[in-house]
Amino acid sequence: MKEYNLRRHHETSKKHSDKDKNMDTEQRLQKVEELKRGLKSQQALFTIAKSQSGAAVKASFIVAEEVAKSARPFTEGEFIKNCMLKVCDAVCPDKRQLFSNVSLSRNTVAERIDQLSTNLKEQLVGKGKDFIAYSLAVDESTDTSDIAQLSIFVRGVDSSLSITEELLALRPLRGTTTGQDLYEEVSRCVNEMGLPWEKLVGLTTDGAPAMCGYRSGLVARMRERMREENVTGELTAYHCIKHQESLCGKALKMEHVMSTITRAVNFIRARGLNHRQFKAFLGELDTEYGDLPYHTEVRWLSQGKVLQRCFELREEICLFMENKGKDTTELRDETFLCEMAFLCDITSHLNVMNLQLQGRGRVISDMYSTVQAFKTKLSLWETQMRKENLSHFPSCQTMKEKLSTAVFPTAQFADKLNILAADFRRRFADFEAQKCRFQLLGNPFAVDVESAPPNLQMELIELQCNDTLKEKYDRVGAAEFARFIPDTMAELRIQAAQTLSMF
Incomplete structure (x- = not known):
């Protein structure tokens, strides 16, 4: 550092210090307040700018979400912004700059939707770690370009018996659509989402041979995978109820x-x-x-x-x-x-x-x-x-x-x-084979204890003899009652979770 700069800094600092030294107490307090006001005004400039910038980013996320939900082109964002600016000019022209700061270009909308997708996937992965039981629904159909699309849905239940039902993945199948191809995609999806194989209790399909084949279908391969993972529970596989009803006609x-x-x-x-x-x-x-x-x-x-x-x-x-x-x-x-x-x-x-x-x-x-x-x-x-x-x-x-x-x-x-x-x-x-399971969830107070599985009989007796729980059941109904089953009845809660997770 040059000597001239050092000397100038010393003399300037000494001048200010000598000036401050001659102040009395009241002047010093006034000086402190003045400095505080100056600092706050400077900080307020950054705070206002930051809040306005944050609001603009939030607004762009909101618009991008609506564009994605309505399946509109990403370029619609620019059209929406032009409309907003014209409305602003007519209603509140002094706020035009705030609306101009909202970025809704095609690339911005695409980036926002990608970020929303990533966030939703992260949330689903987080929820999946808390599942005590979950089921998958798999359907394969062909789009307008003759590419087979495999849609995979998940329905999971956590320890509080809250249900989460979401689209897990939509995977294109550009080659064959055999049971092996379907299994590889479903297995890859389950592993990517971190879903535990031992918690899988149900698999709903569209009834196609590639899905339900006895030896090489998706169901057979999923059961084989569960045996490899040393899962003791049985996978319940069934044809989609709504699809079955449509076929009956x-x-x-x-x-x-x-x-x-x-x-x-x-x-x-x-x-x-x-x-x-x-x-x-x-x-x-x-x-x-x-x-x-x-x-x-x-x-x-x-x-x-x-x-x-x-x-x-x-x-x-x-x-x-x-x-x-x-x-x-x-x-x-x-x-x-x-x-x-x-x-x-x-x-x-x-x-x-x-x-x-x-x-x-x-x-x-x-x-x-x-x-x-x-x-x-x-x-x-x-x-x-x-x-x-x-x-x-x-x-x-x-x-x-x-x-x-x-x-x-x-x-x-x-x-x-x-x-x-x-x-x-x-x-x-x-579904007749699952009748007892459905009755345990639909009306556990009317189930014959002797016909219930042995591991549930003791807890079922305690439940049926509890007048408070019976009153709760009458008030909230079958769908909501499962969440009020006490933690001491662990087997009943697990049974309820497994049934609630089925599509």
Whole structure:
């Protein structure tokens, strides 16, 4: 350091120190307060800048999250920012700079979404370490580019019996989709997420041979892996309940009715001129409905909606097609109309059941009860149909009133209901083996202790004799009651966790 700089610093410091030395106590206090105010004002500048910067970053994360949820392009961020600035100019122009500081460029939105994804994965990994039981749901389907996509969901339960249900991974399968390929992806995903194999209790599949193959399917390979990991528990594998319910409807074998309706709908909807004229035609007739929906096979509820609308507009559809020179003999046939009415009603009942099975947080014991209730309804409907009681089939009742009693084939439809009930019993036979487990979760106070597993019998007796817990069960219901089982009943809590974790 140069001598000149040292001398100048010494003389300047000495000058200030001599000046301060001559101050009295009051002046010194004033000087201290002045210095404090100067320091706080300097710090406030940094604090304000930091808070504004933090708010801008938070806002960009919020917008990026909404862009991701709505599956919109990342470039939408710039459009949203332009809209925000125009609104700001009209409402609070003095705040424009704050909105300008929010970065919503394409790269920023992409980076924010990537950071959100990473954070969600870290949270899921953290929750996975606390699982005392979890199940996987695996489904394989093909996207629009003919690439097989394997979706893996996890449903886990922690020690407080809180349920976590999330998408674990979506993996593309660009080659074959054999049981070995599926197993490798699922196994890799389980290991990456740090999920313990000994806590895996259930595996839900779509029922494909590659999933359920006895020797080389995904289920068989997962069970083999669990044996290699020295897991003592048994893996419960079953076909997805909602998928099974959808497949049961095919047992009616009434595709000829649906194909005829689909051809009529496609004739009206496929050509723009026909579609416009049909809507105008319905408007002239002042009908309740103004259009026909398309039927989409992959959408399980689509068939019921199309059937219901076509049945309501059956006369208008025939009139329009006749004006266009199309033959409507089949659409006006009495036998066809009766079959259409029956299919409309039974599909409507199946759709109601499907909606009851859907929804986040559904418990498998409640879903099993829904299936059991529907099987009982089928038995009742069959009996009533043979007696020509159409109380629960409004479309059939409408057709019967318009036709002679001898024409309406109640015996034929009763046989259809019998076939449907038999298919339900066949497809859901695997769940009968789990009936005791479902009852332990659904209503543990009504379970016969002698039929319960030996390791649960003592705790089950204590539970059933506890009036406080019985009152709690009556107040909160079966789904929430499991969390109130005391820690002293460890076996019951584990059993409840395993059942709650099943899809």
